[in-house]
Amino acid sequence: MSDADAAKERIRKACREVTTARPVYTEILKFYEAVFLAQEESKNHTNITRIDIPEDILAMKLAEKFPLVAAADFEIDIAASTHLLEELFEIAGASASADLQEAARLISESLGSGSMNPKDIFDLALGKDTSDKIPSGVSVDMAMLFGYNSIRPSLRLCSEHLSASLNAEEPWRTGYCPICGSSPGLSMLKGEGERSYLCSFCWHEWLTPRIYCPFCDNTDSSQLHYFFSDEEPEYRVDGCDRCSRYIKTIDLRKTSRTIVPVVEAIATLHLDMKAVPGNGTQ
Numbered sequence: 699m700s701d702a703d704a705a706k707e708r709i710r711k712a713c714r715e716v717t718t719a720r721p722v723y724t725e726i727l728k729f730y731e732a733v734f735l736a737q738e739e740s741k742n743h744t745n746i747t748r749i750d751i752p753e754d755i756l757a758m759k760l761a762e763k764f765p766l767v768a769a770a771d772f773e774i775d776i777a778a779s780t781h782l783l784e785e786l787f788e789i790a791g792a793s794a795s796a797d798l799q800e801a802a803r804l805i806s807e808s809l810g811s812g813s814m815n816p817k818d819i820f821d822l823a824l825g826k827d828t829s830d831k832i833p834s835g836v837s838v839d840m841a842m843l844f845g846y847n848s849i850r851p852s853l854r855l856c857s858e859h860l861s862a863s864l865n866a867e868e869p870w871r872t873g874y875c876p877i878c879g880s881s882p883g884l885s886m887l888k889g890e891g892e893r894s895y896l897c898s899f900c901w902h903e904w905l906t907p908r909i910y911c912p913f914c915d916n917t918d919s920s921q922l923h924y925f926f927s928d929e930e931p932e933y934r935v936d937g938c939d940r941c942s943r944y945i946k947t948i949d950l951r952k953t954s955r956t957i958v959p960v961v962e963a964i965a966t967l968h969l970d971m972k973a974v975p976g977n978g979t980q
């Protein structure tokens with residue numbers, strides 16, 4: 699089995715296992731499973747130029763713990779991303795969500811009429827302000843969803859190339875991604891309790907101190923709390939009293955399920971609701 703096929707099989711298995719345990723995710727994961735599978739396939743056909751960081755700049759960035767690139771600097775394979783975007787329109791069109799169907803139709807129409815280029819929607823996902831190009835009736839969040847999911851294979855390839863420049867032995871120990879500077883979207887606990895973060899943008903994983911808030915660098919254990927429920931011991935939400943932010947954590951030691959981080963990011967939306975201030979985060 700090729701790496702891509704193995705990755706797809708893991709996605710299918712992870713989605714199946716989540717929906718068996720929590721049927722409430724069936725509809726949304728049906729959509730995202732198709733998206734993630736299309737992304738794995740697309741990654742196989744994605745070609746990007748390696749980002750070359752001059753040696754002296756690289757040495758300085760590593761010493762100062764500056765991220766290697768900015769999100770806007772990622773190389774994007776426009777042709778492969780455009781092809782994936784078209785597939786996303788089909789997946790959205792077949793979904794149960796009227797909002798997704800409508801957004802796919804409106805964006806596709808704008809591209810067809812030339813009032814918007816695929817690059818506009820990719821640039822939006824890269825943090826450049828092209829929101830004036832979004833057709834009326836489509837929210838920025840919805841346009842981001844299509845743009846980001848189209849360029850995700852390019853982002854991951856870029857991130858994988860760049861990670862070769864990082865010293866894997868030395869934990870990065872910051873609250874931002876060493877590759878692109880974005881905030882973590884998830885954290886994981888494994889082995890002897892080592893903790894790592896997963897970048898919400900390029901999905902790079904980096905090691906971090908266990909008692910630590912990635913949003914305000916707080917290391918005071920009396921101000922850092924987590925909660926979990928007995929029904930889902932593999933999940934916990936780590937919150938910080940100082941900045942009132944939280945991060946979802948997957949404790950890999952407490953589950954035998956197939957864990958695919960990008961699937962978990964969707965399958966833990968109920969934790970975001972519980973973590974809203976005032977909903978009992980303590």
Ligand SMILES: [Zn+2]
Pocket residue numbers: 857875876877878879880897898899900901902
């Ligand atoms: Zn990143």
Ligand SMILES: [Zn+2]
Pocket residue numbers: 911912913914915916938939940941942943
């Ligand atoms: Zn904090």
